[in-house]
Amino acid sequence: MSEVKSHISLKAQGNNFSEPDYQLELLHNAGLTPFRENLERSGLQSFATTGLDVFQVNVGKMCNQVCKHCHVDAGPDRKEIMTKETMLQVLNAISKSTCKTVDLTGGAPEMNPDFRWFVESLSILGCKIMVRSNLTILLANPKYHDLPEFFAKHKVEVISSLPYYSAGKTDAQRGEGVFGKSIEALKMLNEVGYGQENSGLTINLVYNPSGAFLPPDQNALERDFKDRLSRQYGIVFNNLFAITNLPISRYLSYLVASDNYNAYMEKLVNAFNPVAASNAMCRSMISVSWDGFLYDCDFNQMLDLKIASAKQHISDFDPTEFSGRNIIVSQHCYGCTAGAGSSCGGTTA
Numbered sequence: 001m002s003e004v005k006s007h008i009s010l011k012a013q014g015n016n017f018s019e020p021d022y023q024l025e026l027l028h029n030a031g032l033t034p035f036r037e038n039l040e041r042s043g044l045q046s047f048a049t050t051g052l053d054v055f056q057v058n059v060g061k062m063c064n065q066v067c068k069h070c071h072v073d074a075g076p077d078r079k080e081i082m083t084k085e086t087m088l089q090v091l092n093a094i095s096k097s098t099c100k101t102v103d104l105t106g107g108a109p110e111m112n113p114d115f116r117w118f119v120e121s122l123s124i125l126g127c128k129i130m131v132r133s134n135l136t137i138l139l140a141n142p143k144y145h146d147l148p149e150f151f152a153k154h155k156v157e158v159i160s161s162l163p164y165y166s167a168g169k170t171d172a173q174r175g176e177g178v179f180g181k182s183i184e185a186l187k188m189l190n191e192v193g194y195g196q197e198n199s200g201l202t203i204n205l206v207y208n209p210s211g212a213f214l215p216p217d218q219n220a221l222e223r224d225f226k227d228r229l230s231r232q233y234g235i236v237f238n239n240l241f242a243i244t245n246l247p248i249s250r251y252l253s254y255l256v257a258s259d260n261y262n263a264y265m266e267k268l269v270n271a272f273n274p275v276a277a278s279n280a281m282c283r284s285m286i287s288v289s290w291d292g293f294l295y296d297c298d299f300n301q302m303l304d305l306k307i308a309s310a311k312q313h314i315s316d317f318d319p320t321e322f323s324g325r326n327i328i329v330s331q332h333c334y335g336c337t338a339g340a341g342s343s344c345g346g347t348t349a
Helices: 020-028 035-041 084-096 115-124 147-153 167-174 178-191 218-233 249-257 261-270 274-278 298-302 331-337
Strands: 054-058 101-105 128-133 157-161 203-207 239-242 285-288
Touching: 020 249, 020 331, 035 331, 054 084, 054 298, 084 115, 101 115, 115 128, 147 178, 157 178, 167 178, 178 203, 178 218, 203 218, 218 239, 249 261, 261 331, 274 331, 285 298, 298 331
Parallel strands: 054 101, 054 285, 101 128, 128 157, 157 203, 203 239
Antiparallel strands: none
């Protein structure tokens, strides 16, 4: 196993944990109950999609941060970027579908050179647009400083990572100085109306644990975050999403290096919740990779587990092909179905 360096991606290091096959083998060899068995015991033998509510589009793996928990293994050295040609194929697919909610992610999606054009094009289609921002990108370069105004103009829902309301835990997970920059970025978003009552501009925060444990109660966390951020910094936001760290890529590497892997996996398996499984986000979304391939979710995308269909690229998208398809599952799926459940929109049970 290669030595893990914190400032560059696992892929750039040639680290085993950047390889999907290596990760899947490790997950399968943990000696735990297969995820499919728990589904069947819960009466979910036919684990299939129920519709299509969200197109989640990964527009590239480039990022200005190298976070310790990142399942994408994003970073400044990642050059995988969605082209305008692929974006056009996404727009064409959306126009064929009744689904008009688009969730843009990365990396830092704002770093894609065609990001603004893509948002404008989605806006013309009448889409509800969500952008998953790491916040610090707004301060990374002057060319990003006007993004709050751009987001507001197009009524973009901003979903922002903030592991905690203090510098210590946030910086330990996301890098030195990240908390201070995140606070400054949140103030910029508040100034243009985000989080303000009756503004119509939504900003949601995302919490994920800094260690090998499940998130605490989402509602209690939201109250704590709102109280602390308001009192100390005058910051307001709409909702907080508590997301479980999935054993993929850098977080999987951390679990193994810290001798927490077996205990964490057992914790996930023992906390399997059939209600969370039945409401899993993969049942109503499609995930599009930077190069246009299709997956049941962003996590499957990172493990290169493409959808169960002969048509696996966005250029071949046909809405009738994607309704009721069987979902590809593996051991990492315990992360979304443990306890109160976890999705890109927070808890599911």
